[in-house]
Amino acid sequence: MSLPLHYVNVLTGLKGCRVIEDAQALGKIIKKAERPLLVFGPRCIDIDLGGKKAIEYGIELAKALGAATCATAHTKKKLLECGVTPDSAYDAVEIINHLKDPNWKGVKKLGNHDIVMFLGMRTDFGNQGLSTLKHYAPHLKTITLCPYVYPHASFSLANMKADKWKEYLENLVKSLK
């Protein structure tokens, strides 16, 4: 079990995430989704990866995959500025609360999602939300796209520095196209 970057998120339990070191491999998992959802958290607004914001990678990824999107916190405004209208604008715990229900209609009203990706949340807050899904939403898989180990996710990236993360996201988007 890899340790999370922030020790506040250390797992007290047996059921932890699988760290996927290789972007292509993660791409393969994601591609299996029938109704993927990408949840944007507010930290992706400001994170700059060599002139490109993290949120832009999220947008590219959602587009490449045709994933539904959910803007949490105040990310909706930034997405609109980037020319993307999110499919929904719930707050983080609200979307998670919906996702718990296997019969929920989903943000596009086509049924609940089967793979949910998260990008740009505080790691402690995000890991708590992922715990909810781990315990109460066995019908879906969760994937985190930030450069930190998220023990409560189904699949997580490893802890990595910004340049490696940029490379990872680029490869991931490529693998989805």
Add this chain to the structure above:
Amino acid sequence: MSKGKVKSEEINKTIRAEDNWEPVGPTPMPEISDLRRWDMRLLNTYKPFYAPFCDLCCFCTYGKCDLTGEKKGACGINISGQQGRWALMFSLMGCSAHGAHARHLVDYLIDKYGEDYKIDLGGQVAVEAPHMRTVMGLKPETLGDLRKGIEFVERGIIHGVSATHMGQEGSSLDFESKSLHIGMLDHVVMEVADIAQTIGFKFPTSVAETPLSGLGWGAVDKSKPVVTCVGHNAAVATVMIDQLMKMGIYDQVEVTGICCTAHDNIRYSDKAKIIGPLSKQLFFLRTGIADLVLTDEQCVRCDIPELAKATGSALIATSDKISYGLDDVTHKEVDEIVRMITQEGKQVLIRDVDKAGEVAAKVLPIVAKGRKKEIATKEKATELAKECKQCGLCDRVCPNLLNISDATADVRDGKFEKMADLFAKCVGCGKCEQECPKSIPIITIMQAATAWDTFNIRVGRGPIQDVEIRKVGAPIVLGTIPGIIAIVGCSNYPEEAEEVVEIAEEFAKRKYIVVLSGCAAMAAGMKKDAEGKTIYERFKPDFDAGGVLNVGSCVANAHITGAAMKVANIFAKLPLRANYEVIADYILNRVGAVGLAWGAYSQKAFCIGTGCNRMGIPVVLGPHSAKYRRLYLSRKEEDDWTVMDGRKKELINTEEPSPEHLSIVVESKERAIITMAKLCIRKNDTAQGRQLKLNHYISLYKQHMGTLPDDLQNFVRNDKDIPIVYKKEVAEYLKNVGWKPKPLLTLPTLIGTYESNIPIDAVVK
């Protein structure tokens, strides 16, 4: 719930049932399950949302038990039950902290003044104890009556604790109901504590415009002898201040405090000063500016003896709740204790309030003599940071996920901007230093980075006045004052504490009533405008539209929730007496009050919030509070929003999720503002009131999200609700989403939507 004859007689005697100030309502001195049906009704709409912190339970020797998936523990409990149990335990811890605090104050004051000492909160506060009246059915008249309140709560706590034992309660909903009950009791004991100290220590009451006091670590004159009180119980400090006056040296010393004791110190004497909230405890004590540290109870660091030793500050612990393993010298003569502290350099425990106060005053000038208090200079800080090898271990342990290594690297190069920013966001835990393999004193380095500024805070004013309630009752219930925004709780902020100021100011400018308490009230004072004024100097201190007021320490929170009860009583003329369900229902449906605990960290804050929830007040929490692991959320589109129209006695599906949640965590300040504006919406709003509330909701949503709210259709009942400024675009939006007018109500209530002994007529006045 029927009670046995003996029990009923006991209750009647305790509350003096024969006093006919109001008829005794249905639930005098309720036991832990007496309001269970109300809870279940709330929990049906606002379901518990759990985010387990741990997958395991390790409560008994059967464990550890893995509770993931469908698995149950060896005792049969499942993960939800276990989370509910945590929620109950948190509530119990919080309520017990306030309860024991209240017990200490009341016992001390009864000892001093006798149990017949009268409660008098001044000419402007006739409804002296809305919580005691509503929950217990007792109108307290004396200190002895306040003690009855504590005894009642103590009984509830024992029952609550018993349910957490393994092999007892297992249902998450029942754990939640019990937790809500304990939350309700918490507001009773907070009220008791604040009334007791207000009458016992003669704090200001029945005045809105209390004086301003100094605030901030820069406000302290360190050339004088400095005593710093840490904690929540000002009993000892009041005696110490009296003694300093008697000695004729009060103006030659600095009485300072951190956390709520500081709030209560300035209520006792506005010459006292507040250093800041809890998050600055370690930082300030590390400076060694305090010649004497006086600890009492709650939110006090466990390592103060060590810290004091390191800086050469003297230490007196004054509470049996925090004894630190020190020698208990309570039985010794004052002069002997003074000698032990000043000559032997001993840290001591004194459990007698009067003795501790006297000793503190006497040792202060002596221990201060010749002490050097040097704040780290920039040169010194640069020197200290030199050793940093950029390993990043500090970053990994920071509970606020801060980037410490970058800031330290900058300091190495003589640049302090990042360190100043770090300090502003630091919650003061000291874990970074502890982890550092090079033992770099990061907290000391922060001394060189922060501005040593002086601010002002308005002295806590205690209860809201009845006359203020009379004035604002109608506008609040009709919605023309858009809401009461209570900004409360601790300082575990996700970003700069300044966010609290920004949020408070946003609502004050929009003419909400902004009420603050505790560490949040301190944080709110720590920002000045271009003219050098803090929020307390820019806005009027009235409980009225656009007012910004500080009620006082954490226990004064009971006055904020009490104000909502008073609206039901003074404005709507509903009897409070033992009438909890009706009053809570009134608040839920008609009083647009919402709490914000942006930096909540303690079990007390959890319990206060839970008590708010039971009485129908929603609470918004900052991201750290996800670690409380329990929220109460609805699902707006899926849930049933049927209420009873109290006048027509018809069930009506309003389709309106108001208030949408009872307890929610949000991640950003922007989202908090939007959510709070929305949570002020109530079913009872008149068209004019709803227009105003929607006006704010829309304008804030547009400002932070860039569009009209995507759930606007839920809150527009008919055309008259649409704010005029947005008329055209809202009409167009509603058309696009297929909005239809909703049924109108004359008097919304949940009574009648679930099985209850309360007749619907009880809510109609």
